[in-house]
Amino acid sequence: ETGVTQTPRHLVMGMTNKKSLKCEQHLGHNAMYWYKQSAKKPLELMFVYNFKEQTENNSVPSRFSPECPNSSHLFLHLHTLQPEDSALYLCASSQEGGGLYEQFFGPGTRLTVL
Amino acid sequence: GIQVEQSPPDLILQEGANSTLRCNFSDSVNNLQWFHQNPWGQLINLFYIPSGTKQNGRLSATTVATERYSLLYISSSQTTDSGVYFCAVYVDMRFGAGTRLTVKP
Numbered sequence: 001e002t003g004v005t006q007t008p009r010h011l012v013m014g015m016t017n018k019k020s021l022k023c024e025q026h027l028g029h030n031a032m033y034w035y036k037q038s039a040k041k042p043l044e045l046m047f048v049y050n051f052k053e054q055t056e057n058n059s060v061p062s063r064f065s066p067e068c069p070n071s072s073h074l075f076l077h078l079h080t081l082q083p084e085d086s087a088l089y090l091c092a093s094s095q096e097g098g099g100l101y102e103q104f105f106g107p108g109t110r111l112t113v114l
Numbered sequence: 115g116i117q118v119e120q121s122p123p124d125l126i127l128q129e130g131a132n133s134t135l136r137c138n139f140s141d142s143v144n145n146l147q148w149f150h151q152n153p154w155g156q157l158i159n160l161f162y163i164p165s166g167t168k169q170n171g172r173l174s175a176t177t178v179a180t181e182r183y184s185l186l187y188i189s190s191s192q193t194t195d196s197g198v199y200f201c202a203v204y205v206d207m208r209f210g211a212g213t214r215l216t217v218k219p
Contacts, residue, residue, distance in 0.1 A: 033207070037155075042118075043200070043209040056207075088155050101145045101204040105157035 002026055004106035006091050012112045015081060021109045023074040023091030031096045032074040033103065034066060037088040049074060050096060081113045116141045118203055120210035127191050127217050135186040135213045137201035145204035146177050148186050151212070152197050160186070160199075191217045 004025045013019050025032060034046040048056035049068040063085075065077040074091055088110050092103040117140040127133055137146070148160040161168050161175040163184065168175055172191075177184040188195055198212040 042211045043202075045207040048207070090155075090157065092157075102147060102159070102162040103202070104159060105149070108155045110155065 004091060004093055004104055006089075006106035006109050008109060009107065010110050010112075012114065013078070013081065014114050015083070017081075018077070018079040020078065021076040021089055021091075021111075023076075023106055025072055025074075025091075025093035025104070025106075027093055027095070027104060029093040029095045029104075030071050031094045032068060032071070033092040033094075034074065034076055035090040035092065037090060037108075039087075043090065047076075078111075081111075083113050086111055086113045116143070116203060116208050118201065118208050118210040120199075120201060120213050122213060123211065124214045125216070127215065129191060129193060129217055129219050131191050131217075132187070132189045133191060133215070135188070135199050135215075137184040137186070137210055139182050139184075139203050141182070143179065143182075143203040146179075146184055147202045147204075148175055148184070149200045149202065150195075150197050151200060157200070188215075191215075193217050193219055 007022045031050045033048050035043045037043045046060045047066045063080050067075040088108045090108045091106040094103045119138045121136045145164050147162050149157045151157050163175045163177045165177050165179045172189045174187045196217050198214050200212045202209045
């Protein structure tokens with residue numbers, strides 16, 4: 001595997017389900033990100049992890065719970081979601097340092113909440 | 115927070131035409147990136163260009179940080195260039211709303 005991978009690519013879940021999205025980066029980066037892309041809206045940053053520490057949480061509802069066990073893996077745990085949470089969830093990574101933030105994105109997980 | 119505006123929101127071109135996409139931002143930035151999102155949702159890096167000019171094949175980009183804008187040039191467009199083009203600035207990790215480009219054969 002190369003670059004940034006995400007699984008699953010598609011997910012359909014009910015509002016009472018619990019599921020997890022997985023992201024893995026093979027680039028040796030030290031920062032990882034979750035973004036949400038809803039229809040007809042710009043990408044919204046959800047969470048940032050730098051050196052495995054969460055450095056940003058953009059007022060995301062608690063039904064989204066991130067986990068970063070190491071600098072290569074990032075999870076987004078989902079529970080009791082709402083239909084308006086249906087969106088494309090994108091993971092990205094970057095090597096932060098010296099003011100550089102070039103990000104590389106995974107292919108995304110398209111989530112549908114019924 | 116910083117505002118990022120992209121124009122035009124939609125652009126339809128005939129294959130072979132040239133185009134210029136614009137990204138304006140409301141405050142100083144030291145990091146800016148252009149992406150192409152293909153129909154399957156994948157964001158593909160085009161340029162990391164906090165300032166100056168870069169070229170990659172038929173694409174080039176220029177950022178004038180002091181005047182708070184960046185331009186993406188697409189020359190001799192092809193149908194495979196279709197998709198949404200985003201600029202992102204890494205103050206607040208803010209993305210613009212995108213320009214949807216359709217290239218017709």
